[in-house]
Amino acid sequence: MRIVVLAGGIGGARFLRGLKQAAPDAEITVVGNTGDDIHLFGLKVCPDLDTVMYTLGGGINEEQGWGRTDESFTVKEELAAYGVGPEWFGLGDRDFATHVVRTQMLGAGYPLSAVTEALCARWQPGVRLLPMSDDRVETHVAIEVDGEQRAVHFQEYWVKLRASVDAKAIVPVGAEAAKPAPGVLDAIAEADVILFPPSNPVVSVGTILAVPGIREAIVAAGAPVVGLSPIVGDAPVRGMADKVLAAVGVESTAAAVARNYGSELLGGWLVDTVDAGAVADVEAAGIRCRAVPLMMTDVDATAAMAREALALAEELR
Ligand code: FO1
Secondary structure (H helix, E strand, O other), rough: EEEEEEEEHHHHHHHHHHHHHOOOEEEEEEEEEOOOEEEEEEEOOHHHHHHHHHHHHHHEOOOOOOOOOOOOOOHHHHHHHHOOOOOOOOOHHHHHHHHHHHHHHHHOOHHHHHHHHHHHHHOOOOEEEEEEEOOOOEEEEEEEEOEEEEEEEEEHHHOOOOOOOOOOOEEEOHHOOOOEEEOOHHHHHHEEEEEHHHHHHHHOOOHHHHHOOHHHHHHHHHHOEEEEEEEEEOOEEOOOOOHHHHHHHOOOOOOHHHHHOOOOOOOOEEHHHHHHHHHHHHHHHHHOOOOOOOOOOOOOHHHHHHHHHHHHHHHOO
């Protein structure tokens, strides 16, 4: 079975770990969000690709969900001693090495997709990890500070400001001119199942879908498309998805997120059992819906979610 997953960071990576357990023989292609990418200290940092790669490769800091296990911060401290920031972004020493290798290869002319493949040769994530695009796309967030509109990089909004101010708009800068990375459209066209994990629907899955050609390829593919709600009991399971949902005028409910994807894109949607009341609502929008436990408390629970998603896809076939 060929499965394509559109993934952001922590939620996507953890879901993939369960999916691998649930479907050990499947050929899984992950299309990773690169809108969160940021250039720091002259290095290109790809948080979502790295989170998937480290999580599936056994190198993730489990408590944080991002960055490396067994990490130290000497380089960051030395940079700070020179007065070089930003101090609010936690890049560890082990993680730095990944960004040095990536930046060196990009500088030598390799596209991000080839660089990601090279990094994965070390981590062996057991999936084919593709960036959504080799072109630069950077999510910016419009905010209002002291009555003035200003745009900040997504990481500044998420990590420095902790989404403490309202987002007025979310702009995937560069997306309109970006091309899907090599392999992305073919993987979608050849997929037996396409899954949207419980990743952020705006700044993760939404950004991937903003790359021209990807949404169209999914609609044209004909494979069942099933998503898992990242909203449980009207609040994000983790992160601050409610803030970015509000910016695009979508309520923080499992049903509203499904409706926002729409029945043209989404064939099936899983909500948590606490949101069982939303099932009829989602089905009224033309999307097949089931209520099942959606808390990724451990790999077994996550594998059970993945099995439910695959079963729903089977029903839609
Ligand atoms: N998240 C934080 O909350 N604080 C950090 O300092 C931080 C650093 C960081 C460094 C590398 C990396 O790959 C991820 C990092 N993240 C950090 C996570 C990241 O900001 C976001 O969670 C994702 O971009 C959203 O998917």
